[in-house]
Amino acid sequence: MILLEMLGWLIFLIGVGVSIGLHEVGHLLPAKAFGVKVTQYMVGFGPTAWARRRGETEYGVKWIPLGGYIRMIGMYPPEKGADPTMLRASSTGRWSTLINDARQASLEEVKPEDADRVFYKLPVRKRIVVMLGGPVMNLLLALVMFTIVISAIGLQVDLQGNPNLTNRVGAVVQCLPTKDDPQGDAAANGECSGSTPTPAYAGGLKVADTILSVAGTPTATWEEVQAAIKAAPTGDVVVVVDREGEQVVLTVPLEAIDRPVLDEEGNPTGETEERNFLGIAPATERVTQPVTAVPGYVWDLSVRSVATIVTLPVRLWELAVSTFTDAPRDDQGIVGPVGVGRITGEIVALDDTPVIDKTAYILSLLAGLNLFLFLFNLIPLLPLDGGHVAGAVWESIKRGWARLRHKPDPGPVDIAKALPVTYVISIFLVGMGALVLLADLIEPISLRG
Numbered sequence: 216m217i218l219l220e221m222l223g224w225l226i227f228l229i230g231v232g233v234s235i236g237l238h239e240v241g242h243l244l245p246a247k248a249f250g251v252k253v254t255q256y257m258v259g260f261g262p263t264a265w266a267r268r269r270g271e272t273e274y275g276v277k278w279i280p281l282g283g284y285i286r287m288i289g290m291y292p293p294e295k296g297a298d299p300t301m302l303r304a305s306s307t308g309r310w311s312t313l314i315n316d317a318r319q320a321s322l323e324e325v326k327p328e329d330a331d332r333v334f335y336k337l338p339v340r341k342r343i344v345v346m347l348g349g350p351v352m353n354l355l356l357a358l359v360m361f362t363i364v365i366s367a368i369g370l371q372v373d374l375q376g377n378p379n380l381t382n383r384v385g386a387v388v389q390c391l392p393t394k395d396d397p398q399g400d401a402a403a404n405g406e407c408s409g410s411t412p413t414p415a416y417a418g419g420l421k422v423a424d425t426i427l428s429v430a431g432t433p434t435a436t437w438e439e440v441q442a443a444i445k446a447a448p449t450g451d452v453v454v455v456v457d458r459e460g461e462q463v464v465l466t467v468p469l470e471a472i473d474r475p476v477l478d479e480e481g482n483p484t485g486e487t488e489e490r491n492f493l494g495i496a497p498a499t500e501r502v503t504q505p506v507t508a509v510p511g512y513v514w515d516l517s518v519r520s521v522a523t524i525v526t527l528p529v530r531l532w533e534l535a536v537s538t539f540t541d542a543p544r545d546d547q548g549i550v551g552p553v554g555v556g557r558i559t560g561e562i563v564a565l566d567d568t569p570v571i572d573k574t575a576y577i578l579s580l581l582a583g584l585n586l587f588l589f590l591f592n593l594i595p596l597l598p599l600d601g602g603h604v605a606g607a608v609w610e611s612i613k614r615g616w617a618r619l620r621h622k623p624d625p626g627p628v629d630i631a632k633a634l635p636v637t638y639v640i641s642i643f644l645v646g647m648g649a650l651v652l653l654a655d656l657i658e659p660i661s662l663r664g
Contacts, residue, residue: 223560223577228280230581231552232258234356235283238588241352242285242600245345252332254324255286281552281648287345289333291321291631318631335627339611346603353589360582362509368575369501374512378499380437384424384456385498388413391472392492413494414452418467420495424456437497444469444491469493501575513586520583520590531647538654546660551651554660555580597630597637606630 236258246253252271257263259277266275294315325333334342364370372378390407411417426434429443430452452469455462469491476486504512523530530549537544550558562568562576595605610628617625 219564220560223563224556226563226577227556227559227580230577231584232280234353234581234585234588235259235280237352237356238349239283239285241348241350242345243348245341245348246285246287246334249337249341249345250332251334251337251345252288252329253285254288255284257285258283287334288324288329289321289335291318292335292627292629293322294318294629294631314631314634321631339607339614342607343604346600346607350589350592350600353585353592357582357585357589358509358513360578360585361513362506364575364578364582365504365509365512366506367503368571368578369503371499371501373502374504374508374515379502380497381500382426382434382437382440383498383500384415384420384422384426384495386496387415387420387422388494388496389416391470391494392474413492414467414469415494418454418465420454420456420465420467420493421458423498424458424463427455427457427462429454440497444493447491449491467493501571516583516586517590520587523587524591524594527647531650534654535650538650538657544654544658544660549651549654550660551648551655553652554655555584557655557659596640597633598641602633602637603630606633 239256239258243253243256254272256272256274257277258275259280260282261277261279264276264278266273268274334345337345370379389412391410391413393410426440428434429440430447432439432443432446434440434443447469449469449471451466454465454467456465457463471489472492473487473489474492476484476488478484527549533545534549536542537548559577559580562573565573592599593601593604595601597603597606606628613625613628617623
């Protein structure tokens with residue numbers, strides 16, 4: 216079990232590493248194609264675990280696999296009207312000093328022969344391509360993985376989220392439900408305390424049986440099984456099942472009991488009605504969808520992901536409350552890399568889950584992660600890719616407006632002036648990562664409950 220969980224962790228780390236690595240490749244390839252000098256390509260942060268230099272670029276892996284970067288020379292333009300050879304800025308103040316130090320560090324990387332290979336001199340459209348290359352790579356990864364799950368493996372729910380139910384038995388309820396025990400769970404000793412065994416349990420129905428008929432009525436779908444149970448008389452009823460390729464005839468003591476009335480959305484209305492109760496739950500099956508269904512599926516998931524990003528501060532507050540108080544953690548809330556790694560390990564270690572289901576679940580997790588990275592990096596704030604794109608778009612607007620007014624070219628936008636925002640956002644991201652990590656360690660979300 217422990218070895219399987221470790222294998223799950225390894226699969227997750229490899230998946231995350233590949234996602235990060237390809238994100239940076241999405242920046243690297245267009246940058247090199249446009250002639251920008253790239254001095255580093257790194258996957259991870261912190262101390263370097265491995266590195267090799269190929270030409271003018273150092274390629275490497277760092278020990279903390281929570282991101283990556285490429286280093287392009289000339290990210291910040293020189294201050295307008297300033298002498299780029301000066302080592303000390305004339306302006307004063309803490310923020311001004313930080314801005315000028317960052318600008319100077321950027322300019323010191325530029326050798327005379329590389330003067331035309333700096334990032335800030337690229338045309339706006341090319342800068343946008345370079346900065347969007349990473350997020351677009353995550354989007355492509357998400358599309359590929361979702362296509363495999365949806366069109367090759369199949370979904371256990373339809374595109375509206377409704378389960379694909381079958382006439383195969385997915386679970387057998389052991390005890391007749393009561394007011395005190397609506398789920399029909401057995402006692403610790405395995406017996407029914409306060410009720411009696413369900414007709415399905417008493418009649419010998421087993422998980423994976425395919426119900427062929429109920430009381431003489433053929434049943435090829437779960438809806439037909441439900442209709443046949445409803446129409447059958449109470450008392451001993453013949454149920455024919457396919458069990459491992461053989462037809463088995465069972466006699467079940469069908470009973471009518473009070474069950475809650477559900478509305479159209481499946482929620483209890485508070486009323487009850489007497490109806491036949493067999494005591495089984497249907498199994499689901501995977502149904503493949505055409506490739507054309509993938510974009511719509513990804514769009515719907517993107518809309519929900521954007522809502523998550525918009526409400527991120529609220530969700531972080533709720534996570535902090537549940538982490539530092541006795542309040543329960545929302546199992547649908549934010550989960551960090553440690554939490555997702557734990558879930559992946561538990562999925563791989565499940566004994567009674569087919570490999571195809573494990574594969575689909577893990578691919579869906581990694582696809583969802585890449586889709587989230589795509590959307591999150593589009594936020595128009597530095598240091599995210601969307602912040603650089605916003606700076607390039609603003610520069611294009613300023614230059615276009617200058618041309619319309621027959622004014623001189625205002626030159627590149629000095630995104631170095633946005634460094635205070637960059638530092639604030641960076642601190643926020645580090646704090647968010649620390650909180651999620653702490654929550655995953657203190658009160659982890661687990662498939663085991």
